[in-house]
Amino acid sequence: MPMTSQLPPEFADLEPFAGWALPTERERYAHRLSSTMQELQAFYEAALPRLDDAAVYLDQFPLDALPDDAARLLQLCYSLISVTFPVDAWRQPRVPDSGAATLEVVIEPAV
Amino acid sequence: MPHFEKPAEGSWTQHYPDLGTGTISYEDSISPQHYELERAAIFERTWLNVGRVEQLPKTGSYFTKEVDAARTSIVVVRGTDGQVRAFHNICRHRGNKLVWTDFPREETSGTCRQFTCKYHGWRYNLEGDCTFVQQESEFFDLDKSDYGLVPVQVDVWEGFIFVNLDRANAVPLRDYLGKFAAGLEGYPFGEMTQVYKYRADVGSNWKLYIDAFAEFYHAPVLHARQYVSDESSKLMGYGFEGLHYEIDGPHGMQSSWGGMAPPKDERIVMPVDRILRSGNFGPWDRPDIAALDSLPPGVNPARHRTWGLDSYVFFPNFMIVIWAPGWYLTYHYWPTAYNRHIFEGTLYFVPAKNARQRMRQELAAVTFKEFGLQDCNTLEATQRMLESRAVARFPLNDQEILLRHLHKTAGEYVAAYLDQRDPPHTARASVAAPGGG
Numbered sequence: 424m425p426m427t428s429q430l431p432p433e434f435a436d437l438e439p440f441a442g443w444a445l446p447t448e449r450e451r452y453a454h455r456l457s458s459t460m461q462e463l464q465a466f467y468e469a470a471l472p473r474l475d476d477a478a479v480y481l482d483q484f485p486l487d488a489l490p491d492d493a494a495r496l497l498q499l500c501y502s503l504i505s506v507t508f509p510v511d512a513w514r515q516p517r518v519p520d521s522g523a524a525t526l527e528v529v530i531e532p533a534v
Numbered sequence: 535m536p537h538f539e540k541p542a543e544g545s546w547t548q549h550y551p552d553l554g555t556g557t558i559s560y561e562d563s564i565s566p567q568h569y570e571l572e573r574a575a576i577f578e579r580t581w582l583n584v585g586r587v588e589q590l591p592k593t594g595s596y597f598t599k600e601v602d603a604a605r606t607s608i609v610v611v612r613g614t615d616g617q618v619r620a621f622h623n624i625c626r627h628r629g630n631k632l633v634w635t636d637f638p639r640e641e642t643s644g645t646c647r648q649f650t651c652k653y654h655g656w657r658y659n660l661e662g663d664c665t666f667v668q669q670e671s672e673f674f675d676l677d678k679s680d681y682g683l684v685p686v687q688v689d690v691w692e693g694f695i696f697v698n699l700d701r702a703n704a705v706p707l708r709d710y711l712g713k714f715a716a717g718l719e720g721y722p723f724g725e726m727t728q729v730y731k732y733r734a735d736v737g738s739n740w741k742l743y744i745d746a747f748a749e750f751y752h753a754p755v756l757h758a759r760q761y762v763s764d765e766s767s768k769l770m771g772y773g774f775e776g777l778h779y780e781i782d783g784p785h786g787m788q789s790s791w792g793g794m795a796p797p798k799d800e801r802i803v804m805p806v807d808r809i810l811r812s813g814n815f816g817p818w819d820r821p822d823i824a825a826l827d828s829l830p831p832g833v834n835p836a837r838h839r840t841w842g843l844d845s846y847v848f849f850p851n852f853m854i855v856i857w858a859p860g861w862y863l864t865y866h867y868w869p870t871a872y873n874r875h876i877f878e879g880t881l882y883f884v885p886a887k888n889a890r891q892r893m894r895q896e897l898a899a900v901t902f903k904e905f906g907l908q909d910c911n912t913l914e915a916t917q918r919m920l921e922s923r924a925v926a927r928f929p930l931n932d933q934e935i936l937l938r939h940l941h942k943t944a945g946e947y948v949a950a951y952l953d954q955r956d957p958p959h960t961a962r963a964s965v966a967a968p969g970g971g
Contacts, residue, residue, distance in 0.1 A: 474809050481889030489889070497889050504897050507806040508904050524910035526903050530731035530880075534892070
């Protein structure tokens, strides 16, 4: 475990979930699928109430010049967005009835 | 009682009497022989959208496009004169695929000064001329000027790059695309350059996925769990009705309401939608660009107050969806077999100025994937059971008019192709006609 904090100090409460700060959709989606509903629920309950705070915090910086800890916070927010469906709608990590279907991201924004 | 006014004939479908109202057959989607005819009659003969000009930002920018249904690969490139050109992606020496990276079947893109074949080093400039032959003196009477890349017809409409693989094609792109394209000219496609692109290998005929996205009748049912539960039963009770449907030649469009951006009652959407002001209809607030203040005349043809989106099917395999909150998406369906195709869904936004805007786009893109995964798998279920041929004829309702039109149009292209190939007085294989019988 790295002892240094991964996220901006204002978001120290989210440090236990810093592993969700993943740069690509593919990694975020894989992390979602390999998590239990308990893990998704815990992340959701901790991070959703801080989402608006995170947006306010991140908007201090130009999007293309985010400090590293802020960039990780933004990536964590993308992960939060990805887990809202399992928690609020599906009650499972995978999209229901999606079976073997895949829908892969081939282009996404750099930041 | 319809919630939105229909044409005087009583329905959208009867407004176009050629469509009929009878049951249809999906034999055109389950027959390998019919697929072979569609490849020749449709994919080797119509204008196909292969990308956008933003993919070719400068001289030497190129991308390749696999067009499996036409059994070819195309390389599209911007020349030193700024012109966009397209060529069959084949070296004139021994037929090697000219431009590829690592995997011969995968698409690639990049920037180069010239194309060099990996096999024997023949070179071609950005205009397709053969400029270098390795050990040229070993050949017999070889004139490099006879060995340029084989050109493909290419044209650009509103930044969308189209190719036509029929060397004899005489229909200009703009004429082919017809009135729907004319009505969209001036839409700020070129300002919506933030791209999220998804791809899926789907186990169904290409037309069946267009069918899925050409009607919204399925949305309140298949995607019911998307909404907070009592809202979902309300939506199912209400069902879906489009605002407006229209057909122009081989193309079709529908216009729909869109009460979710923002929703009338915020309690019906998920908490993250409320926090970010975004969701499956896109960010609730329009981006601040002038061109969105005066939309081109084709948009929202019913001039309806509750307008949410316009969805166009440009035959054969290209859809554009224009969303009221100021973004658009495209769908492409690239057949690889009678019962398989590559689906591409691409979302285009005005580039985010800050993290909050970016998160709103992320939410719209993530939502697109949640829906899309349900659609993909449902199609495989449909394909499998259609192939059982346990049922031969299926009904379509008025909200499914564009499906009726798509299958009819595809059937007509095949019939016209056969008439040309085997003139009517000669015997020929029967065509899987969706409407007949």
